Amino acid sequence: MNTYWRTFKVAAWLGWEMDSNWTEPWLFVIYSVVKPVAGAFILVLMYVVFVAIGRPQGDPAAFSYLYIGNSFFIFVASVLFGTFQVIQSDREWYQTIRYVYISPISYYVYIVGRAASKVAVSSFAVAITLLFGVFFLNVSIQLSWTAIPMFLAATALGLTVLLAIGICLGGISFLTAKHTHGLAEGIPGLFYVFCGVLFPLSVLPSWGRAIGQGIPLTYWFDITRRLLAPSLGVDTTLTGYDDLTILLLLLVSSIAFFALSILIFKTGEYFARKAGKIDMTTSY
Amino acid sequence: MSYAVETRDLTRVFAGKKHRFRRKRTADEADEHLGPVTALDGVSIQIREGELFGMLGPNGAGKTTLIKILATLLLPTSGQAFVAGHDVAKDPFPIRQRINMVSGGETSGYGLLTARENVWMFSQFYGVPSRVSKARIDELMHVFGLWDKRDAKVRMLSTGQRQKMNMIRGFVTDPDILFLDEPTLGLDVNAARIIREYVLNWVRSQKGKTVLLTTHYMAEADQMCDRIAIIDKGKILACDTPEALKRMIRTETTFRLEVDAIRDTASFSSMQGVKNFSLTNDIGTNRSHLTFILEDEGPVAEILSLITSQGKKVHSLQKSEPTLEDVFISMVGRGFE
Amino acid sequence: MSAAPARRTDLRYRLGLNARAVVGRSYPRIIGANREPSWIVFEAFLPLLGIASYVFIYQAFGTRTIAAIVANDSLTQAEREAAIAGAHLWVNALVATVVLGGTMVAFWLNVLWSMASQLYWEKEIGNLQLYMMAPMNRMALLGGMAVGGMFMTSVRALSTLAAGVIVFGVVFQVADPLSLLAVFFVTLIALYGMGMMFASLYLLWGREAWNLSALMEEPIFFSSGMYFPVGGLFKIPGWGPAVALAGSLVPATLGLDALRQLTLGPASQAAILPLAPVSTELLILCVLAVGFLVLARYALAYLEVLAKREGKLTSRHQ
Numbered sequence: 002m003n004t005y006w007r008t009f010k011v012a013a014w015l016g017w018e019m020d021s022n023w024t025e026p027w028l029f030v031i032y033s034v035v036k037p038v039a040g041a042f043i044l045v046l047m048y049v050v051f052v053a054i055g056r057p058q059g060d061p062a063a064f065s066y067l068y069i070g071n072s073f074f075i076f077v078a079s080v081l082f083g084t085f086q087v088i089q090s091d092r093e094w095y096q097t098i099r100y101v102y103i104s105p106i107s108y109y110v111y112i113v114g115r116a117a118s119k120v121a122v123s124s125f126a127v128a129i130t131l132l133f134g135v136f137f138l139n140v141s142i143q144l145s146w147t148a149i150p151m152f153l154a155a156t157a158l159g160l161t162v163l164l165a166i167g168i169c170l171g172g173i174s175f176l177t178a179k180h181t182h183g184l185a186e187g188i189p190g191l192f193y194v195f196c197g198v199l200f201p202l203s204v205l206p207s208w209g210r211a212i213g214q215g216i217p218l219t220y221w222f223d224i225t226r227r228l229l230a231p232s233l234g235v236d237t238t239l240t241g242y243d244d245l246t247i248l249l250l251l252l253v254s255s256i257a258f259f260a261l262s263i264l265i266f267k268t269g270e271y272f273a274r275k276a277g278k279i280d281m282t283t284s285y
Numbered sequence: 286m287s288y289a290v291e292t293r294d295l296t297r298v299f300a301g302k303k304h305r306f307r308r309k310r311t312a313d314e315a316d317e318h319l320g321p322v323t324a325l326d327g328v329s330i331q332i333r334e335g336e337l338f339g340m341l342g343p344n345g346a347g348k349t350t351l352i353k354i355l356a357t358l359l360l361p362t363s364g365q366a367f368v369a370g371h372d373v374a375k376d377p378f379p380i381r382q383r384i385n386m387v388s389g390g391e392t393s394g395y396g397l398l399t400a401r402e403n404v405w406m407f408s409q410f411y412g413v414p415s416r417v418s419k420a421r422i423d424e425l426m427h428v429f430g431l432w433d434k435r436d437a438k439v440r441m442l443s444t445g446q447r448q449k450m451n452m453i454r455g456f457v458t459d460p461d462i463l464f465l466d467e468p469t470l471g472l473d474v475n476a477a478r479i480i481r482e483y484v485l486n487w488v489r490s491q492k493g494k495t496v497l498l499t500t501h502y503m504a505e506a507d508q509m510c511d512r513i514a515i516i517d518k519g520k521i522l523a524c525d526t527p528e529a530l531k532r533m534i535r536t537e538t539t540f541r542l543e544v545d546a547i548r549d550t551a552s553f554s555s556m557q558g559v560k561n562f563s564l565t566n567d568i569g570t571n572r573s574h575l576t577f578i579l580e581d582e583g584p585v586a587e588i589l590s591l592i593t594s595q596g597k598k599v600h601s602l603q604k605s606e607p608t609l610e611d612v613f614i615s616m617v618g619r620g621f622e
Numbered sequence: 623m624s625a626a627p628a629r630r631t632d633l634r635y636r637l638g639l640n641a642r643a644v645v646g647r648s649y650p651r652i653i654g655a656n657r658e659p660s661w662i663v664f665e666a667f668l669p670l671l672g673i674a675s676y677v678f679i680y681q682a683f684g685t686r687t688i689a690a691i692v693a694n695d696s697l698t699q700a701e702r703e704a705a706i707a708g709a710h711l712w713v714n715a716l717v718a719t720v721v722l723g724g725t726m727v728a729f730w731l732n733v734l735w736s737m738a739s740q741l742y743w744e745k746e747i748g749n750l751q752l753y754m755m756a757p758m759n760r761m762a763l764l765g766g767m768a769v770g771g772m773f774m775t776s777v778r779a780l781s782t783l784a785a786g787v788i789v790f791g792v793v794f795q796v797a798d799p800l801s802l803l804a805v806f807f808v809t810l811i812a813l814y815g816m817g818m819m820f821a822s823l824y825l826l827w828g829r830e831a832w833n834l835s836a837l838m839e840e841p842i843f844f845s846s847g848m849y850f851p852v853g854g855l856f857k858i859p860g861w862g863p864a865v866a867l868a869g870s871l872v873p874a875t876l877g878l879d880a881l882r883q884l885t886l887g888p889a890s891q892a893a894i895l896p897l898a899p900v901s902t903e904l905l906i907l908c909v910l911a912v913g914f915l916v917l918a919r920y921a922l923a924y925l926e927v928l929a930k931r932e933g934k935l936t937s938r939h940q
Contacts, residue, residue, distance in 0.1 A: 060686055
C-alpha cells in the first residue's frame with residue numbers, strides 16, 4: 002500500500018509540474034479557464050444562431066441541458082487525455098518510459114497519479130464554467146442541500162469511470178503509434194455523441210441509444226443534470242429510473258469498467274512487451 | 286593561407302534559465318544553477334584545409350558549443366568564426382552548402398522510415414539529386430556494414446547501427462568540412478574502428494576535405510588527428526600536433542602507480558617536484574591508479590614512502606612515455622574522468 | 623585558393639534545392655502515415671464523432687422546434703407545413719455549417735499541430751539542428767510539412783464531407799464552382815502562411831508552444847465560427863462583433879463564411895448570416911495569404927537569428 006501511495010504522490014507531483022511549470026501562474030490559470038469556457042461559448046453561439054434564425058422565442062430548457070452537460074464534459078476531455086497521453090508522451094517525447102516502467106512500482110498507479118493534476122485543474126474549470134453560465138447566461142441550476150451527498154458520490158463515481166476508460170485507452174496506446182491528438186479529439190467525441198451530453202439520447206437512432214445506455218457516463222451525465230437542474234423537463238431517455246437506481250447503475254458500471262481497465266491495460270502491456278513496443282518512437 | 290575554419294577570440298555565454306511555479310531558490314542555488322555560463326572563452330584556432338583537426342577535452346569543456354557555432358546553429362556572444370572563409374554570423378548559406386555534422390548518441394530521423402529513406406531525406410535538404418544520393422547511400426551502406434539493415438526501420442536499429450546511419454548521413458552530401466562531435470561515443474570497438482578508418486581515408490584520399498573531430502577518447506585523437514587543441518572550461522590550453530604536445534612534457538617524467546585504494550591525496554599536491562597528478566579508483570579491484578607528472582625522478586621515493594606510511598601496498602610502479610592524457614593532466618591538474 | 627570545388631548559388635540551383643527539400647520533408651509524412659495505418663481510425667474516423675455531436679445539437683433543436691410547430695393549434699395546415707419546411711431548411715443550413723466547419727477544422731489542426739508546433743517537436747527528437755544547418759530555405763522545410771500533412775488532412779476533410787452528405791443528409795447546392803475552388807485554395811494558402819508565421823515563433827518557445835497550440839483550438843473554433851455561422855456573433859451586442867472581427871484575422875473565418883455562401887442555395891442565405899459578399903471576402907483572403915507568407919518569411923529569418931543568439935535551436939526539453 003505504501004508503495005502505491007508513494008507512486009501516486011510522486012506521479013501526481015510530476016503531472017502537476019508538467020502541466021503547470023511551463024508558464025507564469027497567472028497565465029496558467031487563464032489558460033486553464035479560457036479553453037473550456039471558449040468550448041462552452043461555441044455552444045452558446047450555436048444556441049444564439051438557432052434562436053436568431055429558427056425559434057425567436059428560444060428554448061431555455063434545451064440550452065440549460067446542453068450547457069450543464071458541456072460543463073461536466075470538461076472532466077471527460079481533460080481526464081481522459083490526462084490518462085492516456087502519459088504513455089505516449091513518456092514514450093515518444095520525454096523518452097523516459099523505459100526507466101519508469103522498469104522501476105518497482107505499479108505503472109497503473111503511476112498513470113492514475115499523473116492524471117490527478119488534470120482532475121484538479123478541470124474541477125476548477127468546471128466550476129468556473131458553471132458559475133459563468135448561472136450568472137451571465139441564465140442557466141438554471143437548483144442544487145438542493147439534500148442532494149449534495151448524492152451529487153458528490155455521483156461525481157466521484159463518474160471520475161472513477163473516466164480514469165478507468167483512460168487507462169483502457171492507455172493499454173491500447175501501448176500498441177499504437179503517436180496518435181495523442183487523434184485520441185484526444187476522437188474518444189471524447191464518442192462520448193459526446195452517445196452519452197446524452199448535449200442533446201437527449203432520443204435524437205439518436207435506436208442503435209445509438211443502445212450504445213449510449215451501455216456507457217456509464219450516460220448515467221453520470223443524467224444523474225448530474227437531474228440533481229443540478231431538476232426542473233428542466235427535457236427528455237432524458239432514462240425516465241422511469243429513480244435517482245438511486247441510476248446511482249446504483251453507475252456504481253456497478255464503475256466497478257465493471259475498473260476491472261476492464263486492468264484487463265485491457267495488462268493485455269496491452271503484454272503485447273507491447275512481446276512486440277518490443279514498450280519504448281518505441283514513431284515520429285514522422 | 287586558406288583556412289577551412291578560423292575563430293578569433295570566440296566567446297559564448299549562455300544566460301541563466303528561469304524556472305516558474307517553483308519555490309524561491311537560495312542565493313547559493315541561484316549562483317550554482319541559474320547564473321550565466323561561459324561555454325567558450327576567447328577561443329582562437331585555425332584549421333587548415335585538408336586537415337583532420339581534433340578538439341580534446343572533458344565533458345562540458347565547450348567542444349559541442351564550438352561545433353554548434355561553426356555549424357551555424359548558434360551565434361557567438363563575441364568574437365568571430367569563419368568557415369570556408371565565410372562569417373558564421375553573417376553569411377551562413379555558403380557555409381551550409383559545404384558542411385555537415387554528425388554527433389555521437391544522436392537520435393535524429395523518423396522512426397517509421399527505413400535507414401536508407403532517412404538518409405535520402407536529409408540529402409534532399411542539400412539539393413543532392415535523388416539518383417546521386419541513392420547511389421552514394423548504397424555505397425556508404427556497404428562501406429559501413431549497414432547494407433543488410435538498409436530497409437530496416439530506424440526504430441529497429443541498434444545504437445551502433447543508428448550511429449553508422451548518422452555517419453552515412455554526414456557523408457552523403459559530400460561536404461567539404463565535416464564536424465564530428467564525439468562520433469564514436471558508446472560504440473563497440475569494431476564499429477568505432479570502421480568509423481575511424483573511413484574518416485581517415487576520406488580526408489587523406491581527397492583534396493580539400495577537412496574534419497573537425499571532438500572527442501574525449503585520447504587514443505582516438507592521438508591516432509587520427511594531424512593537430513589537436515586541448516580545451517578545458519572554454520579555453521584552449523594548447524594546440525599542436527600530437528607529437529609536439531607530448532614533447533611539451535617530455536622534459537617532465539611520468540610515473541604510473543597501482544596501489545591499494547587511497548583517499549588522502551592532499552599531501553601529493555604540496556610535495557616538491559610534483560607538477561601534477563591524477564587519481565582514478567577501480568572499485569572492482571579496490572585499487573587506485575595514480576599518474577604523476579614530475580619535474581624529475583627525485584620525488585618518487587617520497588611518494589612511495591607516503592603511500593606505504595598509510596598502510597597501503599604498492600602493486601606496480603612504471604615510468605612511461607607521456608600520452609595525451611598526461612599532457613592534459615600536466616596542464617589542468619586532473620584527468621578526464 | 624580553395625581545393626574544394628565551388629558550389630552553385632544561382633537561382634536555378636536554389637529552386638531545385640528547395641523543391642527537393644519540399645519533397646524530402648513531405649516524404650516521411652506520407653510514407654510514415656501509410657506504414658502506421660492506425661492513423662485512419664484516429665485521424666479520419668474518430669474526429670467525425672465530435673462533428674456528429676454538433677450536428678445532433680442542431681437536429682435536436684430542429685426536432686423540438688418542429689414538435690412545437692406541430693403542437694401549435696393556432697396555425698393553419700398550410701402555415702404549419704410552411705413552418706416545418708422552413709425549419710428543415712435552416713436545420714440543413716446549420717448542419718452544413720458544422721460539416722464545412724469540420725472540414726476546415728481538419729486543416730486548422732494540421733496547421734497548428736503538424737506545422738506550427740512541429741519545429742518544437744523536431745527539436746525534441748533531435749532533427750531541428752540538422753534542418754537548421756542545411757542550406758535549404760526554411761519555408762521549403764515548412765512547405766514540405768504542409769504538403770505531407772495535407773495528405774492525411776485531406777482524407778479527414780473528405781471523410782467529414784462524405785459523412786455530412788451520406789450520413790447526415792446535408793444538401794449542398796454549388797452554383798459557382800470556380801469561385802468555390804478559388805476561395806478554398808486561397809483560404810488554405812493563407813492558413814498555411816499563418817502556420818509558417820507561428821512556426822517561427824515556436825522556435826523560441828519551448829513547451830509554451832504546445833500549450834499555445836492547445837489554446838488555439840476551442841477559442842479559435844469559437845471566434846472563427848467553425849460550428850456556427852460567424853454572423854451569429856453580431857447578434858450579441860458589444861463584444862460579439864469585436865470577437866468576430868478579431869477572429870477574421872484567422873483566414874478560416876472568412877473562408878468558411880464564403881464557402882457557406884457558395885455551397886448553400888439562395889433560400890438558405892438568411893440562415894447562414896453572411897458577413898460580407900463572397901468577392902469582398904476573397905479579396906481580403908488574398909491580402910491575408912500574401913501578408914502571412916511575407917510575414918512568415920521575415921519572421922522565420924529574424925527569429926532564427928534570435929533563437930541562435932539565445933541558444934534555443936538545439937537544447938531539448940526546455
